[in-house]
Amino acid sequence: xxxxxxxxxxxxPDQVASDLAGETVLxxxxxxxxxxxxxxxxxxxxxxxxxVLVSTICETIAREYDVALDGCEADVLHFLEELTEQxxxxxxxxx
Numbered sequence: 001x002x003x004x005x006x007x008x009x010x011x012x013p014d015q016v017a018s019d020l021a022g023e024t025v026l027x028x029x030x031x032x033x034x035x036x037x038x039x040x041x042x043x044x045x046x047x048x049x050x051x052v053l054v055s056t057i058c059e060t061i062a063r064e065y066d067v068a069l070d071g072c073e074a075d076v077l078h079f080l081e082e083l084t085e086q087x088x089x090x091x092x093x094x095x
Contacts, residue, residue: 002077003077005055005073006054008053009084010050010051010052010090011048011089012089015028015029015088016029017045024038024041025037028086030087035088043064051092054077058072058073058077061076
């Protein structure tokens with residue numbers, strides 16, 4: 001299911017995350033699967049510690065990595081959808 005740009009996302013309480021040699025390692029408590037995030041993925045994960053608008057994540061990543069917002073938004077939304085499918089984040093309705 002597509003995540004709306006106006007939705008709020010946050011890390012799920014059913015996961016554990018840790019920084020390991022510059023990468024973020026996630027463990028899903030539901031599936032007992034490990035995931036590794038580096039670079040942009042790790043930065044997005046850092047933004048998910050508190051509830052945040054999807055549009056804010058997109059704008060932050062586009063600004064920090066100096067990329068076009070349109071392309072960045074598509075990639076961020078795809079990444080967030082993958083995290084949602086794995087139960088690593090929660091999607092809430094926007095303000």
